[in-house]
Amino acid sequence: MKLEPLSDRVVLKQLEAEETTKSGIVLPGAEKEKPQQAEVIAVGPGGVVDGKEVKMQVKKGDNVIYSKYAGTEVKLEDTTYIIVKQNDILAIIK
Amino acid sequence: MKLEPLSDRVVLKQLEAEETTKSGIVLPGAEKEKPQQAEVIAVGPGGVVDGKEVKMQVKKGDNVIYSKYAGTEVKLEDTTYIIVKQNDILAIIK
Amino acid sequence: MKLEPLSDRVVLKQLEAEETTKSGIVLPGAEKEKPQQAEVIAVGPGGVVDGKEVKMQVKKGDNVIYSKYAGTEVKLEDTTYIIVKQNDILAIIK
Amino acid sequence: MKLEPLSDRVVLKQLEAEETTKSGIVLPGAEKEKPQQAEVIAVGPGGVVDGKEVKMQVKKGDNVIYSKYAGTEVKLEDTTYIIVKQNDILAIIK
Amino acid sequence: MKLEPLSDRVVLKQLEAEETTKSGIVLPGAEKEKPQQAEVIAVGPGGVVDGKEVKMQVKKGDNVIYSKYAGTEVKLEDTTYIIVKQNDILAIIK
Amino acid sequence: MKLEPLSDRVVLKQLEAEETTKSGIVLPGAEKEKPQQAEVIAVGPGGVVDGKEVKMQVKKGDNVIYSKYAGTEVKLEDTTYIIVKQNDILAIIK
Amino acid sequence: MKLEPLSDRVVLKQLEAEETTKSGIVLPGAEKEKPQQAEVIAVGPGGVVDGKEVKMQVKKGDNVIYSKYAGTEVKLEDTTYIIVKQNDILAIIK
Numbered sequence: 228m229k230l231e232p233l234s235d236r237v238v239l240k241q242l243e244a245e246e247t248t249k250s251g252i253v254l255p256g257a258e259k260e261k262p263q264q265a266e267v268i269a270v271g272p273g274g275v276v277d278g279k280e281v282k283m284q285v286k287k288g289d290n291v292i293y294s295k296y297a298g299t300e301v302k303l304e305d306t307t308y309i310i311v312k313q314n315d316i317l318a319i320i321k
Numbered sequence: 322m323k324l325e326p327l328s329d330r331v332v333l334k335q336l337e338a339e340e341t342t343k344s345g346i347v348l349p350g351a352e353k354e355k356p357q358q359a360e361v362i363a364v365g366p367g368g369v370v371d372g373k374e375v376k377m378q379v380k381k382g383d384n385v386i387y388s389k390y391a392g393t394e395v396k397l398e399d400t401t402y403i404i405v406k407q408n409d410i411l412a413i414i415k
Numbered sequence: 416m417k418l419e420p421l422s423d424r425v426v427l428k429q430l431e432a433e434e435t436t437k438s439g440i441v442l443p444g445a446e447k448e449k450p451q452q453a454e455v456i457a458v459g460p461g462g463v464v465d466g467k468e469v470k471m472q473v474k475k476g477d478n479v480i481y482s483k484y485a486g487t488e489v490k491l492e493d494t495t496y497i498i499v500k501q502n503d504i505l506a507i508i509k
Numbered sequence: 510m511k512l513e514p515l516s517d518r519v520v521l522k523q524l525e526a527e528e529t530t531k532s533g534i535v536l537p538g539a540e541k542e543k544p545q546q547a548e549v550i551a552v553g554p555g556g557v558v559d560g561k562e563v564k565m566q567v568k569k570g571d572n573v574i575y576s577k578y579a580g581t582e583v584k585l586e587d588t589t590y591i592i593v594k595q596n597d598i599l600a601i602i603k
Numbered sequence: 604m605k606l607e608p609l610s611d612r613v614v615l616k617q618l619e620a621e622e623t624t625k626s627g628i629v630l631p632g633a634e635k636e637k638p639q640q641a642e643v644i645a646v647g648p649g650g651v652v653d654g655k656e657v658k659m660q661v662k663k664g665d666n667v668i669y670s671k672y673a674g675t676e677v678k679l680e681d682t683t684y685i686i687v688k689q690n691d692i693l694a695i696i697k
Numbered sequence: 698m699k700l701e702p703l704s705d706r707v708v709l710k711q712l713e714a715e716e717t718t719k720s721g722i723v724l725p726g727a728e729k730e731k732p733q734q735a736e737v738i739a740v741g742p743g744g745v746v747d748g749k750e751v752k753m754q755v756k757k758g759d760n761v762i763y764s765k766y767a768g769t770e771v772k773l774e775d776t777t778y779i780i781v782k783q784n785d786i787l788a789i790i791k
Numbered sequence: 792m793k794l795e796p797l798s799d800r801v802v803l804k805q806l807e808a809e810e811t812t813k814s815g816i817v818l819p820g821a822e823k824e825k826p827q828q829a830e831v832i833a834v835g836p837g838g839v840v841d842g843k844e845v846k847m848q849v850k851k852g853d854n855v856i857y858s859k860y861a862g863t864e865v866k867l868e869d870t871t872y873i874i875v876k877q878n879d880i881l882a883i884i885k
Contacts, residue, residue: 230386230412233378238412269412277408278373279842284797292794292865292874299411301386310386310411314841317863317874318794318802318833324480324506327472332506363506371502372467393505395480404480404505418574418600421566426600457600465596466561487599489574498574498599512668512694515660520694551694559690560655581693583668592668592693606762606788609754614788645788653784654749675787677762686762686787700856700882703848708882739882747878748843769881771856780856780881 230303232271232310235281239265239293239309263295264320268308283313290320324397326365326404329375333359333387333403357389358414362402377407384414416492420459423469425504427453427481427497451483452508456496471501478508510586514553517563519598521547521575521591545577546602550590565595572602606679608647608686611657615641615669615685639671640696644684659689666696700773702741702780705751709735709763709779733765734790738778753783760790794867796835796874799845803829803857803873827859828884832872847877854884 230238242264266288273283285291297315301308324332336358360382367377379385391409395402418426430452454476461471473479485503489496512520524546548570555565567573579597583590606614618640642664649659661667673691677684700708712734736758743753755761767785771778794802806828830852837847849855861879865872 229415231415232412233407233410236411275374275376280839282839292863294863299386299388301412303414313797316797317800318796318865320867321793321795323509325509326506327501327504330505369468369470393480393482395506397508417603419603420600421595421598424599463562463564487574487576489600491602511697513697514694515689515692518693557656557658581668581670583694585696605791607791608788609783609786612787651750651752675762675764677788679790699885701885702882703877703880706881745844745846769856769858771882773884 228304230269230301230308230310232269234271235273235276235283235313236271236310237267237283237285237313237316238269239291239298239311240268240306241265241309242290263293263309264290265293265309266290271313273313281313285313285316285319292317292320322398324363324395324402324404326363328365329367329370329377329407330365330404331361331377331379331407331410332363333385333392333405334362334400335359335403336384357387357403358384359387359403360384365407367407375407379407379410379413386411386414418457418489418491418496418498420457420498422459423461423464423471423501424459424498425455425471425473425501426457427479427486427499428456428494429453429497430478451481451497452478453481453497454478459501461501469501473501473504473507480505480508512551512583512585512590512592514551514592516553517555517558517565517595518553518592519549519565519567519595520551521573521580521593522550522588523547523591524572545575545591546572547575547591548572553595555595563595567595567598567601574599574602604680606645606677606684606686608645610647611649611652611659611689612647612686613643613659613661613689613692614645615667615674615687616644616682617641617685618666639669639685640666641669641685642666647689649689657689661689661692661695668693668696698774700739700771700778700780702739704741705743705746705753705783706741706780707737707753707755707783707786708739709761709768709781710738710776711735711779712760733763733779734760735763735779736760741783743783751783755783755786755789762787762790792868794833794865794872794874796833798835799837799840799847799877800835800874801831801847801849801877801880802833803855803862803875804832804870805829805873806854827857827873828854829857829873830854835877837877845877849877849880849883856881856884 232238267285270283270285270287273281293311294315298309298311301310326332361379364377364379364381367375387405387410392403392405395404420426455473458471458473458475461469481499482503486497486499489498514520549567552565552567552569555563575593575598580591580593583592608614643661646659646661646663649657669687669692674685674687677686702708737755740753740755740757743751763781764785768779768781771780796802831849834847834849834851837845857875858879862873862875865874
């Protein structure tokens, strides 16, 4: 059982607090959007979105920083995922 | 008697609480939009919507996650349907 | 004396409560928009609307579900009509 | 002395209450926009408006239903006119 | 010393109350925008404005009706001018 | 040390109160935007801005009227500059 | 470990207060956006962003003025970065 995101959407799984600490990432509170570190679980096909060609730039397994408020939480078989549009992913952590 | 959605609209039928529990999907409350699991009942023809070509990506029978607040509830012969635009469907559950 | 809607507008006549009951349609209150069942009385010519080609998809006599708040009520010779844009029609009931 | 509307604007003259009664049109109060019956006095040239080609669909002498709040009242030589964009005219009464 | 408006802007000089009375124009208060009679003092070159070709339709010396709230007042050598976009000019008075 | 504005931005230096008085310009308070007289210090390269070709129409040394609220103040080596988009410049004073 | 910004995003590192003082830049409080001086750390690839071609105009090492409220703070290995869109960078300091 898995989530297949539509168009330019991306399914993320937030990194747990422990992992976050290990990786040395601290995400301070921001007023308008809380950046979050997450792993990419599934990537939509991209294509024409709202009349504009969108090419997917992230891939499964990437660690990314995203804007929390843009996403939607979904719990599937005891795991919580976040579905965002690729445009809400700010950067890849390498 | 059935609903034929126009353009890029999709008719959904929410999965009942029992089914939701069986499938292991739990949808936690989110402030801005409540994701929902539903079955696709009817799919509009797509085509040019608001001046942009839209290709339908879901089909009758798909189980999907959608954003509740974007839709409109309609009760037809004792069944409640939700009519959403395809863009309000976030992912297909497989 | 009749109404000829401009561009992508459609003139609707709401189905009366009795008819609504007969057809088995119940329209529960929704916070943002109240869906309504109505009969299509007149259809605009479509064409280029706001710089985009619009093709009319409903025809006179269709029973449709529409979003009430988008329309404008007009009373002409004791009959109340609602003028909506085609985009405010969600589905055709067949 | 007369008003020559620019681009896609139309100069209207509201039908007087007496006339409105004669024609059998009653315009019930609506929360968002009050539809109004008026006669078309002058029509702008249309053409490219906001980057989009607009073709004028009403002509001098037409009786129309328009959305009041979109227009601007102007009093010229004791007559009150309303200047609206053609897009604020909903239908022609024939 | 004079004002050269950029792109699709127009410099207007409001007609004085006396003149307004002579010309028979009375401008009743409107809630959203107060129409105003003014003389065109200078006209911008038009051209591509916000990605769209704009052709200037008014010329120096025209008497026009404009929407007050869209403009900016500037006092230059004891004369008050109003700078508006051409789109805020509703009609030419002839 | 100097500021090189990006794309369609312009660096302005407000004319001092003394100069303003000398030039005879008085800028009355307006509710939505306070027009301001300023000298152009540096002009961005223009080019494609937000998908639209922008051609710069002001040059270093021009005296201009601009809308204050659109700009951003920056103090560099004891001088205060205002960075605006060219679209916030209403007219050139000649 | 480093941040690779997507599309037209830019990773900035704010100049410390000491440096700011040395460079003579003082950034007065503004109501809507607080301009900030920062060093460019990483630059996204640009390309088609929201359907429009964006060419990156800043490069690693540039000192820039940016609008604070548009960005997102991220702390990575004890360093705080700000991720902005290039459009939120107002000028390069040379």
